[in-house]
Amino acid sequence: MMNNKENSTVILARVSSKAQEDEGYSLDSQMKLLQGYCEQRDLRVVRVFKIAETASKQQSRKVFHELLNYLNKEKIFNLAVEKTDRLTRNFKDSVAVDEWLEKDARRRLHAVKENLLLHKEAKSDVKFMWNIHLSVAKKYTDNLREEAMKGWAEKLAQGWLPAPPPPGYITTTVNGKKIHMPDPKTKNLVKKIFELYLEPGQSILTITNEMKRLGLTTRRGRPFCKSQVQTILNNPFYIGINKFNGREYPGAQQLIISRTTFEKVQHKMTRKTAGKYRQHNPTLKNMVTCSHCNRMITWQLQKGHFYGACQRTKAECRGNKLIRQDELENRIQAMLKSLICPSEEVIEWATEAMREKHAKSVGNTAYLA
Numbered sequence: 001m002m003n004n005k006e007n008s009t010v011i012l013a014r015v016s017s018k019a020q021e022d023e024g025y026s027l028d029s030q031m032k033l034l035q036g037y038c039e040q041r042d043l044r045v046v047r048v049f050k051i052a053e054t055a056s057k058q059q060s061r062k063v064f065h066e067l068l069n070y071l072n073k074e075k076i077f078n079l080a081v082e083k084t085d086r087l088t089r090n091f092k093d094s095v096a097v098d099e100w101l102e103k104d105a106r107r108r109l110h111a112v113k114e115n116l117l118l119h120k121e122a123k124s125d126v127k128f129m130w131n132i133h134l135s136v137a138k139k140y141t142d143n144l145r146e147e148a149m150k151g152w153a154e155k156l157a158q159g160w161l162p163a164p165p166p167p168g169y170i171t172t173t174v175n176g177k178k179i180h181m182p183d184p185k186t187k188n189l190v191k192k193i194f195e196l197y198l199e200p201g202q203s204i205l206t207i208t209n210e211m212k213r214l215g216l217t218t219r220r221g222r223p224f225c226k227s228q229v230q231t232i233l234n235n236p237f238y239i240g241i242n243k244f245n246g247r248e249y250p251g252a253q254q255l256i257i258s259r260t261t262f263e264k265v266q267h268k269m270t271r272k273t274a275g276k277y278r279q280h281n282p283t284l285k286n287m288v289t290c291s292h293c294n295r296m297i298t299w300q301l302q303k304g305h306f307y308g309a310c311q312r313t314k315a316e317c318r319g320n321k322l323i324r325q326d327e328l329e330n331r332i333q334a335m336l337k338s339l340i341c342p343s344e345e346v347i348e349w350a351t352e353a354m355r356e357k358h359a360k361s362v363g364n365t366a367y368l369a
Contacts, residue, residue, distance in 0.1 A: 159252025
């Protein structure tokens with residue numbers, strides 16, 4: 001009999017089809033089979049992992065990696081599954097399972113319905129059967145994808161996108177076929193996104209905020225972000241072009257955006273000319289310096305008035321308040337008026353002094369020549 005640690009076991013149950021999941025018995029039947037198997041062999045089940053067929057590829061891989069991490073972290077010695085294809089359907093995952101087994105000869109993989117007990121020291125016939133079961137599982141997956149691609153190709157040929165539609169559309173069933181129709185709740189908001197973008201002064205950010213205010217949300221009920229709004233503006237689905245796997249196909253969906261509007265939006269988004277800007281030229285630009293650092297004052301326009309301040313990091317400079325340009329102009333004008341001479345005598349005296357100084361300068365120049 002195995003010791004208490006070596007009989008630790010993890011069970012993985014996986015639904016193989018949507019029909020089985022809907023009927024609700026597949027997981028239960030797997031669990032009953034696997035738990036009975038473990039009881040007969042004195043295997044102690046410490047945790048159960050489950051994967052539904054409706055789980056996405058990313059979700060399935062997440063559960064698989066959680067399973068492997070748990071096996072390694074908790075030092076589990078046994079993994080029980082119904083069949084090989086319940087554990088993995090690709091060779092990449094099988095390599096990870098092989099690596100787990102190779103690290104310790106006491107580790108076991110139990111594929112119950114296939115009567116397979118795989119471990120590091122298993123005979124070559126057992127490992128050969130493991131590889132056969134892997135190949136069959138891989139063939140099954142490849143066949144499913146091949147059939148799915150045939151279905152996608154036919155749907156695209158009929159003008160329908162084999163994927164969820166973008167905002168503004170919903171999926172509905174008509175004559176047994178799933179097609180995309182304009183969503184009466186959101187189509188006008190999506191149309192407004194295109195209309196707003198063509199208005200002056202509008203940007204991706206302002207439109208995103210407006211859609212948040214109007215209540216447009218994703219399928220999960222979250223407000224749209226800037227990149228999602230930009231994706232809407234770039235999506236040719238709205239003018240009857242279905243993009244799938246890097247190719248474009250003519251679509252049969254009802255349009256909610258005109259081609260003219262869509263092309264105007266694309267032109268605005270890709271134009272090379274820079275937007276218009278207004279140049280600000282304050283009167284005292286490059287004329288006033290800071291009394292602390294002797295560097296130029298920086299001017300900025302706020303609410304129709306220019307304000308000046310020193311932008312340096314010194315504590316003395318940061319402590320100065322903003323000064324309005326018109327107020328500083330008034331102070332400068334007052335200072336200039338105080339410099340005007342009060343009498344004609346002073347003006348004559350200053351003028352004569354300047355003449356004498358000029359005459360001496362000319363005389364010295366003549367003597368030197």
